[in-house]
Amino acid sequence: SVLAEADHKPERLLQMLRAVQAQYLHIPQAAIEQLAAALHIPRTQIIAVAEFYSFLHLTPQGRYDIHISDSITDRMLGKEKLLNYLAEKLKVKTGQVRADGLVSLNNTSCTGMCDQGPAALVNGYALTRLDHAKIDLIAELIEQQAPLLEWPAELFAVDEPIRKPGLLLNQPFNNGAAIAATLARGLMETLAEVDCSNLRGRGGAGFKTALKWRTCSVQTDTPHYVICNADEGEPGTFKDRMLLDLYADQVFEGMTLCAAIIGSDQGLLYLRAEYLFLYEQLQRVLKRRRESGLLGRNILGRDGFDFDIEIRMGAGAYICGEASAQIESLEGKPGIPRVKPPNSVICGYQRKPTVVDNVETFFAATHIAIQGGLWFAEVGTAQSTGSKLLSISGDCARPGIYEYPFGTLVKDILRDCGADDVMGVQVGGPSGTFISNRELQRRIAFEDLSTAGSFMVFNSSRSIFDIVQNFTDFFAHESCGFCTPCRVGTTLLKNQLRKIVEGNGAAVDLEELSELCLIVKNTSHCGLGDSAANPILSTLASHPELYLNQLKQSSFTPGFDLDATLAVARRMAQRDDDAAHLSQVEN
Ligand code: SF4
Numbered sequence: 124s125v126l127a128e129a130d131h132k133p134e135r136l137l138q139m140l141r142a143v144q145a146q147y148l149h150i151p152q153a154a155i156e157q158l159a160a161a162l163h164i165p166r167t168q169i170i171a172v173a174e175f176y177s178f179l180h181l182t183p184q185g186r187y188d189i190h191i192s193d194s195i196t197d198r199m200l201g202k203e204k205l206l207n208y209l210a211e212k213l214k215v216k217t218g219q220v221r222a223d224g225l226v227s228l229n230n231t232s233c234t235g236m237c238d239q240g241p242a243a244l245v246n247g248y249a250l251t252r253l254d255h256a257k258i259d260l261i262a263e264l265i266e267q268q269a270p271l272l273e274w275p276a277e278l279f280a281v282d283e284p285i286r287k288p289g290l291l292l293n294q295p296f297n298n299g300a301a302i303a304a305t306l307a308r309g310l311m312e313t314l315a316e317v318d319c320s321n322l323r324g325r326g327g328a329g330f331k332t333a334l335k336w337r338t339c340s341v342q343t344d345t346p347h348y349v350i351c352n353a354d355e356g357e358p359g360t361f362k363d364r365m366l367l368d369l370y371a372d373q374v375f376e377g378m379t380l381c382a383a384i385i386g387s388d389q390g391l392l393y394l395r396a397e398y399l400f401l402y403e404q405l406q407r408v409l410k411r412r413r414e415s416g417l418l419g420r421n422i423l424g425r426d427g428f429d430f431d432i433e434i435r436m437g438a439g440a441y442i443c444g445e446a447s448a449q450i451e452s453l454e455g456k457p458g459i460p461r462v463k464p465p466n467s468v469i470c471g472y473q474r475k476p477t478v479v480d481n482v483e484t485f486f487a488a489t490h491i492a493i494q495g496g497l498w499f500a501e502v503g504t505a506q507s508t509g510s511k512l513l514s515i516s517g518d519c520a521r522p523g524i525y526e527y528p529f530g531t532l533v534k535d536i537l538r539d540c541g542a543d544d545v546m547g548v549q550v551g552g553p554s555g556t557f558i559s560n561r562e563l564q565r566r567i568a569f570e571d572l573s574t575a576g577s578f579m580v581f582n583s584s585r586s587i588f589d590i591v592q593n594f595t596d597f598f599a600h601e602s603c604g605f606c607t608p609c610r611v612g613t614t615l616l617k618n619q620l621r622k623i624v625e626g627n628g629a630a631v632d633l634e635e636l637s638e639l640c641l642i643v644k645n646t647s648h649c650g651l652g653d654s655a656a657n658p659i660l661s662t663l664a665s666h667p668e669l670y671l672n673q674l675k676q677s678s679f680t681p682g683f684d685l686d687a688t689l690a691v692a693r694r695m696a697q698r699d700d701d702a703a704h705l706s707q708v709e710n
Contacts, residue, residue: 319496377485
């Protein structure tokens with residue numbers, strides 16, 4: 124049935140593996156053999172996919188598989204103590220499956236619930252605002268082996284706190300209005316409106332949307348594809364979650380008018396695994412839109428205007444937010460970023476011309492199609508027109524979603540969200556920029572502080588090193604391993620930083636850390652490696668004294684226990700006398 128549901132298409136391998144795992148709590152060898160035979164692909168390819176994604180497993184997990192979000196904001200809300208409490212209650216260690224197979228417990232990267240942490244996932248479904256009382260209840264439900272469907276709904280409640288709607292969130296909208304406006308105005312005329320709006324991609328890179336769409340539309344190779352990137356994995360970002368939860372029609376409508384313009388009849392929405400709770404409701408929205416003539420054949424009665432959208436789930440890999448890695452993942456492979464050129468707009472999904480845009484970009488395009496490009500371009504700054512949705516979390520009274528015209532000052536945002544005694548703000552998530560409280564006059568804009576939407580606030584009680592270590596660990600964990608500078612470099616960065624933070628660093632270590640940062644940044648294959656050193660580099664720039672104060676050693680000290688490292692050699696040589704220990708050798 125897994126094969127039938129996926130229509131025996133190898134590109135749906137990830138979806139098949141997710142379905143197998145949901146049934147067997149892992150991917151059994153027998154399933155791998157069957158899939159390999161049925162799909163005519165090597166079993167090693169299936170194993171490579173299963174090993175690549177954090178949420179797929181080749182060994183059985185617990186019937187209740189719990190992943191606790193390890194984002195810095197979860198940590199600030201007491202995640203570590205709650206994790207220990209849960210582990211104690213359930214008598215299971217982190218990273219292990221309990222002996223009776225009932226429960227497994229793990230850390231995971233950010234789950235996209237930074238405004239309502241500490242958060243976790245149980246069998247993929249989000250649990251929010253965890254506290255001791257909720258953990259008592261969860262432990263009880265697990266011991267009673269209660270099916271998830273019978274768990275109290277409040278455990279899974281996800282709020283969408285829109286604190287400050289602006290240009291786009293305040294716009295009235297009727298289903299079909301943007302498609303109707305596009306068809307009435309004309310496809311190239313609507314593309315001209317998108318061009319005039321100067322809309323730039325909201326996923327972070329800021330590529331001009333109209334240029335991308337035009338380039339795709341003129342490609343003679345067919346078919347063309349539209350992909351909505353809903354793999355919102357940057358820690359601290361959750362505005363796409365809100366858009367898909369509350370404004371899904373407007374996102375799908377943006378994909379549909381893009382399809383009309385570029386000549387595509389197939390769209391894909393790549394939904395991050397952590398947003399599994401949205402999957403069924405998004406399917407219902409798609410069904411309703413098909414029934415209303417807004418998807419499917421001859422949309423809005425226009426002969427030959429055919430377009431439909433399929434939702435595919437990710438499986439826990441931050442790198443799949445990168446467009447070419449996402450395309451690989453959609454083709455049923457490990458999400459390893461492609462070598463470019465060619466760009467995906469020329470050679471994308473199935474090696475065909477493909478537009479990949481962020482959820483917020485399609486949402487904005489919908490309103491531009493209705494209101495026109497000038498309406499949008501009048502807001503914001505010269506290089507950053509329109510508004511930006513921010514996901515605000517951390518030390519503030521009112522975390523949630525805020526929409527601001529581009530160009531808004533950081534200090535005004537901090538005032539609105541109720542942030543006092545600010546030590547610094549991480550704009551754009553771990554891959555973005557850390558600014559200190561001396562830089563609050565800076566602006567949210569592509570020409571100053573560019574962000575896909577993450578805005579994390581830290582007050583003076585926070586340790587910069589806790590933040591930087593959390594981000595550096597995150598990159599080491601999420602490196603896809605394809606290229607050496609990033610695979611090895613992110614781990615070296617993590618270890619070197621730890622050595623300094625723990626007071627074992629000398630001046631030479633700080634120099635080495637700076638050099639390593641530049642090597643990883645300048646020689647990695649994709650954006651992850653390019654930005655992995657940003658947390659260290661930006662805090663070294665804003666707070667050099669912090670790092671210098673940590674240098675307690677006057678001379679070089681190894682970052683590891685040399686004598687302990689020789690234990691294997693001693694075992695092999697069957698020696699444990701004094702001379703076989705390093706301290707004795709030195710004497
Ligand atoms: Fe993978 Fe890192 Fe290399 Fe990007 S830079 S391809 S994430 S190893």
